[in-house]
Amino acid sequence: MRCDLRKPTEPIPAASSQFVSAASLRTRLVWFDKLRWGAAAGVLGITLIAGLGLKAPLETRGLLLTGAVLVILNTVYTVRNWRFPAVDLGIELRLVKVQMVGDLLTLTILLNLSGGVENPLLFLYIIHVIIASLLFKGREIFQIAWLAIILFTAEVLGEYLGILPHHHLPVAGAAGHQLPFILMTLGSFWLVILFSAYIGALIMKHNRAIKDELVARQADLLGEDRAKTDFFRFVTHEIKNPVNTAQSGVETALELGGEDLSPSVRDVLERSVSRLKQATVIVRDLADLTRGGILKEENLALVDCNQLVAGVVDAHKDAAARAGLTMSMLLPDPPVTLTTIESMLETIVTNLVGNAIRYNREGGRVSVRLVDTGKRVRLVVEDEGIGIPRDEQQAIFDEFYRSTAARDKTNLGTGLGLSIVKKFVTALGGFIEVESAVGKGSTFTVTLPRKSRRKRRPMF
Numbered sequence: 001m002r003c004d005l006r007k008p009t010e011p012i013p014a015a016s017s018q019f020v021s022a023a024s025l026r027t028r029l030v031w032f033d034k035l036r037w038g039a040a041a042g043v044l045g046i047t048l049i050a051g052l053g054l055k056a057p058l059e060t061r062g063l064l065l066t067g068a069v070l071v072i073l074n075t076v077y078t079v080r081n082w083r084f085p086a087v088d089l090g091i092e093l094r095l096v097k098v099q100m101v102g103d104l105l106t107l108t109i110l111l112n113l114s115g116g117v118e119n120p121l122l123f124l125y126i127i128h129v130i131i132a133s134l135l136f137k138g139r140e141i142f143q144i145a146w147l148a149i150i151l152f153t154a155e156v157l158g159e160y161l162g163i164l165p166h167h168h169l170p171v172a173g174a175a176g177h178q179l180p181f182i183l184m185t186l187g188s189f190w191l192v193i194l195f196s197a198y199i200g201a202l203i204m205k206h207n208r209a210i211k212d213e214l215v216a217r218q219a220d221l222l223g224e225d226r227a228k229t230d231f232f233r234f235v236t237h238e239i240k241n242p243v244n245t246a247q248s249g250v251e252t253a254l255e256l257g258g259e260d261l262s263p264s265v266r267d268v269l270e271r272s273v274s275r276l277k278q279a280t281v282i283v284r285d286l287a288d289l290t291r292g293g294i295l296k297e298e299n300l301a302l303v304d305c306n307q308l309v310a311g312v313v314d315a316h317k318d319a320a321a322r323a324g325l326t327m328s329m330l331l332p333d334p335p336v337t338l339t340t341i342e343s344m345l346e347t348i349v350t351n352l353v354g355n356a357i358r359y360n361r362e363g364g365r366v367s368v369r370l371v372d373t374g375k376r377v378r379l380v381v382e383d384e385g386i387g388i389p390r391d392e393q394q395a396i397f398d399e400f401y402r403s404t405a406a407r408d409k410t411n412l413g414t415g416l417g418l419s420i421v422k423k424f425v426t427a428l429g430g431f432i433e434v435e436s437a438v439g440k441g442s443t444f445t446v447t448l449p450r451k452s453r454r455k456r457r458p459m460f
């Protein structure tokens, strides 16, 4: 069974538009580019078939030229979207407004060349208003709606008054030249455009309210999470020294007492040492857990992973031998290096190898492999132990989770190790996967990038 844990929790950026990031706006823009390709293909295709193929009396040259301009503009937009990553939502929104003005102008020119008010395609303006309502807020949607109204009204009246040339649409009747028909068409056009803008703005306002509420709730949750972390950090800091002092005190008493201690006193002291060791593990895990998960450039260093993994495996040799386990290790040649935070990486390897030993079976095997895949490095820790049931494979990464089977096997454990591993792996820009079968064993695979980077936060 495989369980993928690649989804870190990113904070939703603050309210400001319906887009949570410049990247999400960009996704929509790519879709609009496709629509524009469709429109350009339609203009060029229909003109070529009707104008050149069927020899219909169309303004073929003008229509082909406008279609070509649309193709050139859309090529520029597409190449930009493809080559330059979206960083600033404000800039992206301004650019999309410019594109939209260009689209409305192009549509007006196309209509002028193909009958003006006689052309039923005049309702294509509505599509622009709907698109504007997906992208902008209330006032801006109406700006686009009014621009559509002004352009089309100017075009129709310009033609009627003889200011602009009129290119009669071959299939249209004579009604297109009558003032009552023109005014009726313009009236219904204004109504539909403004109503579309109103409905679009209303729907998007509702969506924004939902998004803003989600942002506020997430901020609350993050605040509570921070308070919890601060509390853990405080407790571990305050507890560490007394626990260490008590442990070394009892160990010294055991040493000094030597043979003079009665068996019952020795037994009490030895059990105290064992409990204090458990407390030390808990304090260490809590300290790791409350460590900042955010990467700071200054903590990054070039780390020899072969050396690090070999060191951790070596440190666990005695424990493995005591548990009757065989350990094997396979490292890449030449050695692989990562730009990462060494202490975090060491904790990841230590916790995984420690678990592979702890949850193994008598005579079992632990294999540690490091694989260089070029862009990434993969650490695979495999054991032949108790395994993890499928329905627990997500939960084992939760803080303080310990399965019943694990509790039966050993009481040495806090249930924090894997949540620390997941947190560190995510902070280093990687991900962790687990594959396991009950009674057969488990394989934990950590994949890390060559260079850990701080994640770029969206600006909005």
Ligand code: ADP
Pocket: 351, 355, 356, 359, 383, 385, 386, 387, 388, 396, 397, 401, 402, 403, 404, 405, 406, 407, 412, 413, 414, 415, 416, 417, 418, 419, 442
């Ligand atoms: P701990 O080992 O201190 O209990 P972890 O967070 O490291 O805490 O592990 C959480 C739980 O995941 C363990 O209690 C155990 O149930 C399960 N687990 C972790 N590693 C293994 C493994 N290699 N084999 C079987 N179960 C495992």
